[in-house]
Amino acid sequence: xxxxxxxxxxxxxxxxxxxxxxxxLLAATIVLVGGVFYLQxxxxxxxxxxxxxxxxxxxxxxxxxxxxxxxxxxxxxIQFGLLLLIxxxxxxVTFAVAxxxxxxxxxxxxxxLIVLGVLLYSLLGGAR
Amino acid sequence: xxxxxxxALVFGVSSVAGFLGALTxxxxxxxxxxxxxxxxxxxxxxAIGASLVSVIATSSGAAAAYVKEGFSNIxxxxxxxxxxxxxxxxxxxxxxLMSTSFIAVIFGLVLIYSAFLSVHSRLHDKPDDLxxxxxxxxxxxxxYPGDLGPVAYHVHAVPTGFSxxxxxxxxxxxxxxxxxxxxxxxxxxxxxxxxxxxxxTSNFMIGVTAAASAGVYLNRGYIDPGLAMPVMLGVLxxxxxxxxxxxxxxxxxxxxxxxxxxxxxGSEMIFNGLTGRL
Numbered sequence: 001x002x003x004x005x006x007x008x009x010x011x012x013x014x015x016x017x018x019x020x021x022x023x024x025l026l027a028a029t030i031v032l033v034g035g036v037f038y039l040q041x042x043x044x045x046x047x048x049x050x051x052x053x054x055x056x057x058x059x060x061x062x063x064x065x066x067x068x069x070x071x072x073x074x075x076x077x078i079q080f081g082l083l084l085l086i087x088x089x090x091x092x093v094t095f096a097v098a099x100x101x102x103x104x105x106x107x108x109x110x111x112x113l114i115v116l117g118v119l120l121y122s123l124l125g126g127a128r
Numbered sequence: 129x130x131x132x133x134x135x136a137l138v139f140g141v142s143s144v145a146g147f148l149g150a151l152t153x154x155x156x157x158x159x160x161x162x163x164x165x166x167x168x169x170x171x172x173x174x175a176i177g178a179s180l181v182s183v184i185a186t187s188s189g190a191a192a193a194y195v196k197e198g199f200s201n202i203x204x205x206x207x208x209x210x211x212x213x214x215x216x217x218x219x220x221x222x223x224x225l226m227s228t229s230f231i232a233v234i235f236g237l238v239l240i241y242s243a244f245l246s247v248h249s250r251l252h253d254k255p256d257d258l259x260x261x262x263x264x265x266x267x268x269x270x271x272y273p274g275d276l277g278p279v280a281y282h283v284h285a286v287p288t289g290f291s292x293x294x295x296x297x298x299x300x301x302x303x304x305x306x307x308x309x310x311x312x313x314x315x316x317x318x319x320x321x322x323x324x325x326x327x328x329t330s331n332f333m334i335g336v337t338a339a340a341s342a343g344v345y346l347n348r349g350y351i352d353p354g355l356a357m358p359v360m361l362g363v364l365x366x367x368x369x370x371x372x373x374x375x376x377x378x379x380x381x382x383x384x385x386x387x388x389x390x391x392x393x394g395s396e397m398i399f400n401g402l403t404g405r406l
Binding site for chain 1: 129130131132134135164168169170171173174175181184185187188189191194198200202203206207209210213214216217220266267335336338339340341342343344346347348349350351352353354355356357358360361364
């Protein structure tokens with residue numbers, strides 16, 4: 001894709017806001033759908049968050065969450081929505097890398113790449 | 129209490145927290161963790177996991193409203209995010225190494241500090257002075273829309289601001305909160321960025337900072353879908369409603385009341401932490 005002109009900071013702000021709003025709405029919708037299934041299946045059981053056990057392995061990793069979602073497991077669907085929510089700021093930073101590159105602002109391309117690196121390292125399990 | 133009742137209760141409390149958090153500008157996340165742990169008996173790791181997710185939702189959801197006002201500075205935000213994301217990574221890693229009682233005490237101290245900060249009047253914007261060479265080289269100086277056209281400003285003390293941001297990030301990762309208070313402090317007082325610019329830029333940064341610790345939380349199993357679902361939806365709906373009702377006017381009595389609630393919750397957290405109940 002080619003833009004006629006390098007993006008101004010103001011245009012970048014607007015585009016970023018659109019990305020963020022779309023991401024949040026999409027994530028919230030999926031969490032809501034998963035929530036309805038979850039209440040249908042587990043609604044009359046007793047919740048217990050007193051003792052920390054940690055989530056099962058399938059709800060901790062991206063491949064596990066995706067396969068749970070495809071199997072239409074309610075908790076997996078909610079987790080998939082939450083994963084999208086976590087990914088939204090990452091998309092935002094990726095977009096900023098591209099926008100700064102188009103502005104030929106080398107310092108800020110490096111700055112945003114560092115931020116992106118930290119985010120991916122965290123999400124892909126490097127700090128486990 | 130079964131899951132339906134529990135979910136409805138958490139959703140209701142989260143909506144109110146999100147609504148008041150947006151109205152007072154303090155964010156709803158700070159009250160979620162104390163309520164989930166003290167009143168609903170959840171383990172603090174599940175509570176911070178759910179809270180952190182709601183922080184990302186609020187930050188991203190409110191961004192659209194802020195952008196229209198044209199105050200945020202993307203370069204300052206991105207540059208400082210290097211510090212906040214690294215801090216967040218450290219904070220999130222520390223959760224597993226610290227006892228839950230210790231985390232509760234730190235949480236309480238941060239709550240009391242936030243309450244204090246919200247009541248204290250902030251420094252007024254000073255008339256502009258000389259540019260700072262480092263900030264100028266990093267293209268951080270900017271302008272924001274004022275009543276009589278754009279108002280130019282200079283940014284100062286980049287290294288101090290950067291260090292404070294690392295602390296803000298670490299607290300965010302350790303406690304599952306946005307740390308907006310520390311972020312605004314670093315930008316307001318140390319870097320002398322105009323208040324409106326620092327508030328909106330801080331909101332932008334909160335989502336990215338939270339995403340850096342959310343990855344670690346997810347991998348370690350702190351994010352429980354059943355708990356995070358009503359918290360995230362409640363805080364999001366509440367804060368969107370709050371932003372819509374009042375963007376600028378933040379009534380003083382409301383802020384004082386919310387600050388008092390936070391003060392009480394902070395003391396409870398410290399008490400429960402010291403007596404080993406959390």
